[in-house]
Amino acid sequence: MDHKKVITTLLSSVLLISSSGGTILAAANPASAGKNASSSANNPAANKKKAAANKVVHTLANVPPVKVTARSTVTLTDVNILSQNDGNTVTYTLTYKNNDSKPMMMLDYWSKVKTSGGTSFSPKLIAKDQEKKSVSPGSTVDLTYVMKVGREVKLSDLNFLIVKWDFSKPNYESTIGKFVVPASYSITTPVGKTKTVRLSDSAVKVKVSGIKVYPGENKKQYVKIGVNLNNISYKLLDNPNVKWILRAPGGTNYPLTPDKDSTGISIQAQANKTLSLMASLPTALKLEKSELLLVEEQGEEKTALPIAALQLPEASQTNVNTEANQPNLISIDGQTVSTLLESARVRAEDEEYELTMQWVLKNQGKKEVKIPKYALEIRTEDGTSYPIETKALDDLKLKPGSTKTIKLTSTLQGDGDTSKIKFVVMTPASSDESKEGTGTGASTGAAGFQFSYPVGIYAIPESVTSGDGLTTETVIKNSKGTFGVSVGSLQRLPWMDSDIIAAKVTIRNASTKTVQLPELEAMFTIDSARIDGDTKLIRTQGGKLVGPGMVTEAYLLTKIPSELNMGRLELTLLEKVSETETNDWITLNTSGLIQPLAYVAEGKSFTQGTSEKETELGVRRTFVYPGSSSDIVYTEFEMTNKSLRQNGLGKLVGYYKTADGMYYKAEAKQANRVPGPGQKSIVTFWAKVPKSVKTLSDMRLIVGEGVADNKFVTGEGDATAYVNATSFEIQPKSLPVLSSLNDIDLYPFKFSGANIRAYLTGGTSVQFEMIYSLTQEEAVDSGESGHKYILSVTDGSGKVFDKELALATDLKTGINQTLTWSIDDMVFDKIRGGSYRVALYDVFEGQRIRLAEQGYSYDTTKLPKEEPIFPEEGSNNNNNNNNSNSNR
Known part of the structure; x- marks a missing residue:
C-alpha cells in the first residue's frame, strides 16, 4: 500500500533491534533456495494466475510450511507493515514446530529477506525473542523479526528465506526454503472479524466492537472506537506497551488515546476487556474505510512494531439532544444504558436558585457495565457552565436490568427559569498527548491535549413544588399510590452540647386500596444549608402496609448546634431504592417555628398513643440526695399500660431543666420487660446538680422516647437521640426522717x-x-x-x-x-x-x-447467770425492756 502521509513522532525514528546472531548474518551471503523449497514458490506464473482467480485473503494458512528436518517444520504465521517517515517497517513471525525427539537449537537456523529483484534485507529478532535459544521436542516457538524497507516495497515483493548452517558450502550456509506472501493477501482484518496477535508473548484476540462520532466545538468531532481484547493464553497479560492509531483512507495517521478506564491493560488468562479509544479529528475528515492500527513498542529504544490492522465499520453519528421526560440511550462497553432526567425541583432565594434533579440510569444490556465517571454540568443559553459534583459515579457498576437513581444539586444564578438551561453529561476528560497527524510527522505535545465530549444534553423537566407541611397536607401520587403528607409536630430538644430537631410526619393513604410504603429516609435543609450528616427516620409501625384512609407516622430527626438560630426549615422524605441511592419522595416546607413541648403539671398524668397502644405517663415523686459539692435530683416516673395488649414505651430519655434554662442530662434506670394490660412500670431518672444551683424549685423533667439505628430502643442498648418529648413539672423535696422503722x-x-x-x-x-x-x-x-x-x-x-x-x-x-x-x-x-x-x-x-x-x-437475757447484772442508774430494771415496741 502506498501511504502518502505518516504517523507523528510516536512512530517516527524507529531503530532496529540487534539480535544474538546479527554479526554472523551480516557476514553471511544469501544463498539460493535449497532442494526442500516449495515447488509452488518456484512457479511465479502459477502463483500469479491463482492470485488473480481468488478474492482478497486475510490469512497465511495456505502458505506451505518449510521443513527444517525430516519431521520438524517452520511456518510463516504473521506479517505486518507500517508506513513511517523514513520508510516502511515490516514484521513477520516464524513458528518453529519440533516433531523430533531432541531439542532444536535456534542458533542453527535464521532468516533472510530478499526481493524478487535481488535486494537483500537483514531482519533482526525483536528484543523479547532474542533469548529463545531452542525448541523442546513436541513444542513450538514463535520468533518475530523486524526490518526497514523502502516506502515503495510491498509485502508480495518479498521472499522470506529460511537459512541453516552448511559447512559444505563456500559461505557455510544453505537456504532450505522460503515463503512468499500472496499478492491477494491483505494484512487488514475485515469488519466484524477477529485478529489473533501476540502481545507480551500472550495470544490475544482483537476485535473492533464499533465506532461512534460525537459532536464537538471549533470544527472538531470526537471519535470513539470500542476494541475488545480476549486473552486466550494461559497467563496474565499485564500492560503491554501498545499504541493505537486511526489511519484515514488517505493514509494520514491519527493517534488514539484510551479513556480513563482503558489506560491500563491487565487481563487475566481467558478473560476479556473492552477499551474505549478516543481521538479529536477535523469535522471535514471522512471516516469511510478507515483502519485501526495496533503497534507495540519493543526494547529500550522503543522500536515501533506493527501488530495488526483492522478495518473500521461505518461510523454512527450520535444525536445527544434529549427532550424533557424522554430517555437517552448511551452505549457503554457494547451494552445499552438508558438514562432519564426524571424530575427537578427549584428553590429560589434572592438572585440565585438551587436546582435538585434525579438522573436515572438503567442497564438494558445483558452484561454488567461500569459507568464512567462522567463530568456533569448545567449549561445556560449563553454557554455558561455550572459543574455538578457527585460521588455517585465513583466505581458505579450496573448489573443487567438494574437501575441507579442519582440525585444532583446545583446552585445557579438567575430567576429559576429551567427552560433556559440544559443538563449536560460529558465523558471523563482524556489526554491526547500528540497533535493531529499531518503526513510529515508531528512533535509530541509537551502539555498534552485534554478533550471531553457530550453523551447527553437533556432538557429540564417541569419543576415540582410543595406546600407548607405544618399547615396543609400535601398530596402526592407515585407508583406506590396516593398519599397525603403533613408535619404533625416539630420539636427542638436538648442533647449533650447540641440540639435535636425532631419532626413527626403523618402519612395518610389517600387511595381506596391498601398500599405499601417504600423504604424512606430523611433529609433536612435549614435555610440554604443541607444537613448531610446525622439524619434519621424512625417509623412508629413495623409494617409497611397502610389500608385505605389509614394514617401512619414517622419521626425525622437530626442534630444541630445548640446556638444555631433557624429560619426556614425543609423536611425531605427520600425513597431508598438501594443501599447507596435514593429518590426524592416529597419535600415539606416549614417556617422553622419550633412548637412548645406539651406541659404536664405536678400531680397530673399524660396519655399518649392511639387507643390500641395507649400509655399513661406521670411523675410519682422527686426528692434530693444532698452531697458535699453536688446534689442528686431523683425522680420516680410511672408508665401505665392502658391498652388491651402487652404494650409500653421503649427506653426513655430525660433531661432536667431549671427555671433559668439550664439542662442536665438525666440517667435512667428502666425495666426491660414490656408491661401487660393494666400493669405499671417504673423509670427512675437522676442527675447531679452543682451546689451552685441555689434553687431546685420549678424544675421540668423533659421525657422522650429513645431511638438509635433508625428505630426505637427497647431492652438493652443506649439511645443516641429521642423524639416525642413531653415536659413534666417537678418540685424536688427533701424527705422527712421518720421516728420509727415502720411503714x-x-x-x-x-x-x-x-x-x-x-x-x-x-x-x-x-x-x-x-x-x-x-x-x-x-x-x-x-x-x-x-x-x-x-x-x-x-x-x-x-x-x-x-x-x-x-x-x-x-x-x-x-x-x-x-x-x-x-x-x-x-x-x-x-x-x-x-x-x-x-x-x-x-x-x-x-x-x-x-x-x-x-x-x-440492749437485751440482757443472754448474759451469763454467774455474772450479776447491775442496771444503770435510771433503768427500770426490766430485762425485757425494748422500748415497749416488741410484738414478740
Whole structure:
C-alpha cells in the first residue's frame, strides 16, 4: 500500500533491534533456495494466475510450511507493515514446530529477506525473542523479526528465506526454503472479524466492537472506537506497551488515546476487556474505510512494531439532544444504558436558585457495565457552565436490568427559569498527548491535549413544588399510590452540647386500596444549608402496609448546634431504592417555628398513643440526695399500660431543666420487660446538680422516647437521640426522717422493721435480730434501682456500725421475716446494759439520705447467770425492756 502521509513522532525514528546472531548474518551471503523449497514458490506464473482467480485473503494458512528436518517444520504465521517517515517497517513471525525427539537449537537456523529483484534485507529478532535459544521436542516457538524497507516495497515483493548452517558450502550456509506472501493477501482484518496477535508473548484476540462520532466545538468531532481484547493464553497479560492509531483512507495517521478506564491493560488468562479509544479529528475528515492500527513498542529504544490492522465499520453519528421526560440511550462497553432526567425541583432565594434533579440510569444490556465517571454540568443559553459534583459515579457498576437513581444539586444564578438551561453529561476528560497527524510527522505535545465530549444534553423537566407541611397536607401520587403528607409536630430538644430537631410526619393513604410504603429516609435543609450528616427516620409501625384512609407516622430527626438560630426549615422524605441511592419522595416546607413541648403539671398524668397502644405517663415523686459539692435530683416516673395488649414505651430519655434554662442530662434506670394490660412500670431518672444551683424549685423533667439505628430502643442498648418529648413539672423535696422503722416507703416496696433486739453476750460480740415485713403493694416492673440500704447502729458511746442490706437477697419479701447478724467489737466488752439507736439510710450513687431512726435498749437475757447484772442508774430494771415496741 502506498501511504502518502505518516504517523507523528510516536512512530517516527524507529531503530532496529540487534539480535544474538546479527554479526554472523551480516557476514553471511544469501544463498539460493535449497532442494526442500516449495515447488509452488518456484512457479511465479502459477502463483500469479491463482492470485488473480481468488478474492482478497486475510490469512497465511495456505502458505506451505518449510521443513527444517525430516519431521520438524517452520511456518510463516504473521506479517505486518507500517508506513513511517523514513520508510516502511515490516514484521513477520516464524513458528518453529519440533516433531523430533531432541531439542532444536535456534542458533542453527535464521532468516533472510530478499526481493524478487535481488535486494537483500537483514531482519533482526525483536528484543523479547532474542533469548529463545531452542525448541523442546513436541513444542513450538514463535520468533518475530523486524526490518526497514523502502516506502515503495510491498509485502508480495518479498521472499522470506529460511537459512541453516552448511559447512559444505563456500559461505557455510544453505537456504532450505522460503515463503512468499500472496499478492491477494491483505494484512487488514475485515469488519466484524477477529485478529489473533501476540502481545507480551500472550495470544490475544482483537476485535473492533464499533465506532461512534460525537459532536464537538471549533470544527472538531470526537471519535470513539470500542476494541475488545480476549486473552486466550494461559497467563496474565499485564500492560503491554501498545499504541493505537486511526489511519484515514488517505493514509494520514491519527493517534488514539484510551479513556480513563482503558489506560491500563491487565487481563487475566481467558478473560476479556473492552477499551474505549478516543481521538479529536477535523469535522471535514471522512471516516469511510478507515483502519485501526495496533503497534507495540519493543526494547529500550522503543522500536515501533506493527501488530495488526483492522478495518473500521461505518461510523454512527450520535444525536445527544434529549427532550424533557424522554430517555437517552448511551452505549457503554457494547451494552445499552438508558438514562432519564426524571424530575427537578427549584428553590429560589434572592438572585440565585438551587436546582435538585434525579438522573436515572438503567442497564438494558445483558452484561454488567461500569459507568464512567462522567463530568456533569448545567449549561445556560449563553454557554455558561455550572459543574455538578457527585460521588455517585465513583466505581458505579450496573448489573443487567438494574437501575441507579442519582440525585444532583446545583446552585445557579438567575430567576429559576429551567427552560433556559440544559443538563449536560460529558465523558471523563482524556489526554491526547500528540497533535493531529499531518503526513510529515508531528512533535509530541509537551502539555498534552485534554478533550471531553457530550453523551447527553437533556432538557429540564417541569419543576415540582410543595406546600407548607405544618399547615396543609400535601398530596402526592407515585407508583406506590396516593398519599397525603403533613408535619404533625416539630420539636427542638436538648442533647449533650447540641440540639435535636425532631419532626413527626403523618402519612395518610389517600387511595381506596391498601398500599405499601417504600423504604424512606430523611433529609433536612435549614435555610440554604443541607444537613448531610446525622439524619434519621424512625417509623412508629413495623409494617409497611397502610389500608385505605389509614394514617401512619414517622419521626425525622437530626442534630444541630445548640446556638444555631433557624429560619426556614425543609423536611425531605427520600425513597431508598438501594443501599447507596435514593429518590426524592416529597419535600415539606416549614417556617422553622419550633412548637412548645406539651406541659404536664405536678400531680397530673399524660396519655399518649392511639387507643390500641395507649400509655399513661406521670411523675410519682422527686426528692434530693444532698452531697458535699453536688446534689442528686431523683425522680420516680410511672408508665401505665392502658391498652388491651402487652404494650409500653421503649427506653426513655430525660433531661432536667431549671427555671433559668439550664439542662442536665438525666440517667435512667428502666425495666426491660414490656408491661401487660393494666400493669405499671417504673423509670427512675437522676442527675447531679452543682451546689451552685441555689434553687431546685420549678424544675421540668423533659421525657422522650429513645431511638438509635433508625428505630426505637427497647431492652438493652443506649439511645443516641429521642423524639416525642413531653415536659413534666417537678418540685424536688427533701424527705422527712421518720421516728420509727415502720411503714417506710422503698417504692415499689413497703418496709417495716421496728422489731429489733440486740442481745449482750458478756463479751465483745452483740447479736442482732430483726423481725420485718417487706411487701410490694402494686404490680410494678422496675429495673435495677441502684439503691443500697444501710442499717446503722450507734451504741451509747457514739460508735457507729453499718450493715448493708440488699432487697430480694438480704431482705426477702414477706410478712414476719427474720434477719440476724452480729457485731464484734471491744466497745461491747463488759457492757451489761444500756441503749443504742438504729437508723435506716438510702444510699444512691454514693450519696445518702436518712429515712428513719429509732432508739432501743440492749437485751440482757443472754448474759451469763454467774455474772450479776447491775442496771444503770435510771433503768427500770426490766430485762425485757425494748422500748415497749416488741410484738414478740
